[in-house]
Amino acid sequence: xxxxxxxxxxxxxxxxxxxxxxxxxxxxxxxxxxxxxxxxxxxxxxxxxxxxxxxxxxxxxxxxxxxxxxxxxxxxxxxxxxxxxxxxxxxxxxxxxxxxxxxxxxxxxxxxxxxxxxxxxxxxxxxxxxxxxxxxxxxxxxxxxxxxxxxxxxxxxxxxxxxxxxxxxxxxxxxxxxxxxxxxxxxxxxxxxxxxxx
Amino acid sequence: xxxxxxxxxxxxxxxxxxxxxxxxxxxxxxxxxxxxxxxxxxxxxxxxxxxxxxxxxxxxxxxxxxxxxxxxxxxxxxxxxxxxxxxxxxxxxxxxxxxxxxxxxxxxxxxxxxxxxxxxxxxxxxxxxxxxxxxxxxxxxxxxxxxxxxxxxxxxxxxxxxxxxxxxxxxxxxxxxxxxxxxxxxxxxxxxxxxxxx
DNA sequence: TTGAAAAACGGAGGCACCCTCCGTATAATC
DNA sequence: GATTATACGGAGGGTGCCTCCGTTTTTCAA
Numbered sequence: 474x475x476x477x478x479x480x481x482x483x484x485x486x487x488x489x490x491x492x493x494x495x496x497x498x499x500x501x502x503x504x505x506x507x508x509x510x511x512x513x514x515x516x517x518x519x520x521x522x523x524x525x526x527x528x529x530x531x532x533x534x535x536x537x538x539x540x541x542x543x544x545x546x547x548x549x550x551x552x553x554x555x556x557x558x559x560x561x562x563x564x565x566x567x568x569x570x571x572x573x574x575x576x577x578x579x580x581x582x583x584x585x586x587x588x589x590x591x592x593x594x595x596x597x598x599x600x601x602x603x604x605x606x607x608x609x610x611x612x613x614x615x616x617x618x619x620x621x622x623x624x625x626x627x628x629x630x631x632x633x634x635x636x637x638x639x640x641x642x643x644x645x646x647x648x649x650x651x652x653x654x655x656x657x658x659x660x661x662x663x664x665x666x667x668x669x670x671x
Numbered sequence: 672x673x674x675x676x677x678x679x680x681x682x683x684x685x686x687x688x689x690x691x692x693x694x695x696x697x698x699x700x701x702x703x704x705x706x707x708x709x710x711x712x713x714x715x716x717x718x719x720x721x722x723x724x725x726x727x728x729x730x731x732x733x734x735x736x737x738x739x740x741x742x743x744x745x746x747x748x749x750x751x752x753x754x755x756x757x758x759x760x761x762x763x764x765x766x767x768x769x770x771x772x773x774x775x776x777x778x779x780x781x782x783x784x785x786x787x788x789x790x791x792x793x794x795x796x797x798x799x800x801x802x803x804x805x806x807x808x809x810x811x812x813x814x815x816x817x818x819x820x821x822x823x824x825x826x827x828x829x830x831x832x833x834x835x836x837x838x839x840x841x842x843x844x845x846x847x848x849x850x851x852x853x854x855x856x857x858x859x860x861x862x863x864x865x866x867x868x869x
Numbered sequence: 870t871t872g873a874a875a876a877a878c879g880g881a882g883g884c885a886c887c888c889t890c891c892g893t894a895t896a897a898t899c
Numbered sequence: 900g901a902t903t904a905t906a907c908g909g910a911g912g913g914t915g916c917c918t919c920c921g922t923t924t925t926t927c928a929a
Binding site: 487488490491492493516517518519528529532536538 | 915
Binding site for chain 3: 900901902903904905906907908909910911912913914915916917918919920921922923924925926927928929
């Protein structure tokens with residue numbers, strides 16, 4: 474048994490082709506550009522054009538619109554998850570929660586397309602989005618659990634609830650002044666979830 | 672002066688043709704059906720088919736997708752506005768606010784397409800949606816103002832803010848258990864907006 | 870180096886939808 | 900009944916979605 478590359482049990486080891494991975498990168502870059510400009514409903518053919526590739530190539534790499542989204546915004550979602558860990562280590566429970574929520578708003582404001590990524594994470598029907606969804610739910614879940622454990626926050630609102638509120642509030646992020654509005658609302662929400670110390 | 676129908680200053684008075692108003696009704700009924708089944712992005716050609724009319728007729732009556740939405744859901748939006756008035760007369764300030772918010776959730780849950788109507792009212796870029804938007808903002812605005820005047824609610828969150836939160840939270844209304852989740856969130860939000868009596 | 874064979878490419882093609890335009894049909898008025 | 904404003908319908912040109920398959924490129928073993 475044992476050849477060189479093709480291992481015994483069908484678990485082939487052939488590396489991905491050069492052109493394939495190069496094109497994958499091009500598609501991701503193009504998608505970022507096009508989605509930023511045209512919103513999440515932008516044409517996939519436009520993405521392929523922007524990448525200088527055929528539409529067939531795009532579909533082979535990313536069979537669904539969602540899978541493309543997922544790939545484009547995976548990194549940003551991961552950053553948010555990391556931020557949660559940092560805050561957990563560095564700030565008191567309620568403040569950490571509040572800051573993380575605020576950071577999300579800033580993300581949406583800054584990184585064009587982040588709203589789409591969040592939305593996707595929260596509503597995505599596909600299996601692929603489970604990754605993002607899980608990551609974020611867990612991130613906020615840890616912050617929440619810590620605050621609950623400290624007796625500072627009500628226990629009847631879960632991570633998924635909070636994520637829903639966050640994403641929803643950011644959903645209408647085109648109106649002027651949306652950012653301040655969402656920050657006020659989030660603060661009020663956290664206040665409402667608070668158990669005052671006595 | 673005064674003729675019979677055609678008034679002097681170009682403000683013609685010719686009644687709309689029978690077939691025209693009949694077809695308008697058919698289109699509205701069809702739109703309600705199709706949007707309920709297929710969501711707000713459903714095909715306009717499907718609406719025309721459902722109504723047994725040509726696509727041209729649809730476009731003459733409703734030049735944009737939004738104008739059709741507007742017409743379909745105008746009544747439901749008006750009902751919500753009326754409810755606000757009723758509650759204003761019948762319930763104490765904070766309770767009225769809370770109940771109105773809850774009623775909205777029920778609307779979304781019950782009347783398919785109501786979510787789309789709310790969304791449209793809140794984000795619609797068109798002039799036509801101003802009507803719905805105004806109506807709802809004013810409705811919740813009155814409830815809010817009363818509660819603020821009674822010293823029961825913080826003054827830094829406006830009607831538009833609250834509407835944003837409401838619509839946003841209902842936005843992801845497909846997930847299982849969304850309804851309970853939104854109710855919890857709204858309660859917490861109102862709690863957070865409260866000024867405890869002392 | 871070379872020559873299969875695996876893997877990837879590209880875009881034509883079929884379908885649906887969007888919206889406009891204008892010849893034809895029909896209701897309202899005289 | 901004739902006239903004319905009004906409405907109807909759907910063909911047509913454009914775009915996007917996604918699939919399928921003949922062609923091209925890369926890899927790997929001999």
